[in-house]
Amino acid sequence: MPLTHDQQAEIDETRAETRQTLRATSEGMEAHLYRAHPVLDHGFVRVIDYMGDDAAITQAARVSYGRGTKSVQNDEGLIRYLMRHWHSTPFEMCEVKLHVKLPVFVARQWIRHRTANVNEYSARYSILDREFYTPAPEQLAAQSKQNNQGRGTVLEGEEAARVLELLKSGADRAYDSYEAMLDQGDQQGLARELARMALPASIYTQWYWKVDLHNLFHFLRLRADPHAQYEIRVYAEAISACVADWVPLAWGAFEEYRLGGATLSASALDCVRRMLKGEEVTQETSGMSKREWGEFREVIG
Structure with a gap:
């Protein structure tokens, strides 16, 4: 259970x-x-505090003294304009502080977004709980043959059982060693800051994560994407549900222009124009590599 x-x-x-x-x-x-x-088997996302709303975005864009116009339609149009033209500063007027419980390996991927204020639970001062992330059977997948940082087919039968047992037993043995090394009770063991080296990356940690809406949208654009790793994507999806209720107008614009939109290179845009004129464009005449051409064809359907 995520909470006691x-x-x-x-x-x-x-x-x-x-x-x-x-x-x-x-x-x-x-x-x-x-x-x-x-989120996952022991994790969660919790909103601790927030600042601003949709009106704060339009207020900052207009630099008005009050809450801006009283017309929701006008506010929505302005927010969509700001999002469409990549005006970021007004979205920075909104902030949210989250309490997140997540596996360490997810935290290390998450922290690459260096645009937030973070304070993590310290294993130098406290003893971590015996809580590890154990993937659900449908998440036990082999390495993708096409993508070096993705998953392929789902493991089944004896192989799935073997891997699952290795994950569980390995985590338990690591925690047993951690406990055995700790300086506690009558035992003069190792300092906590050293004993934590034995802990696996599947153990859960916690942090407070405070971020403005502009940088949060950037995080969600990458981590809520279907291609993102499942274990961080489910956190992004949980946060997305909160953001959609917090700033519905900004979220609608974000869905329209970021999550549902696409950015085309100059070569790709040229290909679209040529196609609209009736020209048959191929990868060889597009000026794009095979990989870029495949991505372009996927975007335009």
Whole structure:
């Protein structure tokens, strides 16, 4: 379970507290505040705090004194214009702080996005729990033959059982060694900052991750993509659900122009224009490599 009974009780108690405020609030995001959205087998995503809403984006774009226009239609049109023309600063006026529990190997992939403020649970000061990510059977896949950083066919039968047992037993043995080395009780063992070296990358860690909406959209564009690794993609999908309720107008524009859109190179755009004129364009006459031509054909269907 992602949360213990005591942790859930603490969340319920916090959610029961209400405070009056003059700042802009988002009803959609208020519903997500503090709630833990389960991800994978032991992980979660939890909204701790946020700043701004759709009106904050348009307010910053217009540099107005109040909340901007009262017309939702005008605000939506402006937000779509900003997104369409890659104006990023107004989206930086919104921020969100998340509490995330995730496997270490996912955290190491996630931290490559160097556009957020992060504070991670410290294994130098605290002892990590015996919680490891164990893939579901449908996620046990072989290495892709075409993609060096992707998955191929799903393992089945005895091979799947063998790999699953290796993952589980290896993690348990590593944690047993970790516990045996710790300086605790009557045992003068190893310092926690050294003992943690024995822990596997599948163990869970936690952090607070604070990011503005512009950089969050960039993160989601990459990590919510169907080609992203499953274990980080499910976190991106959980965050996406929160963002869609927080800033629905900005999310709609993001879906339209980023998630659902495509960027064409100068050569690709030239090919489209030639095709519209009735010219038959091939990979040989396109000026593109075979791989780029294949990607182009996939985009235009």
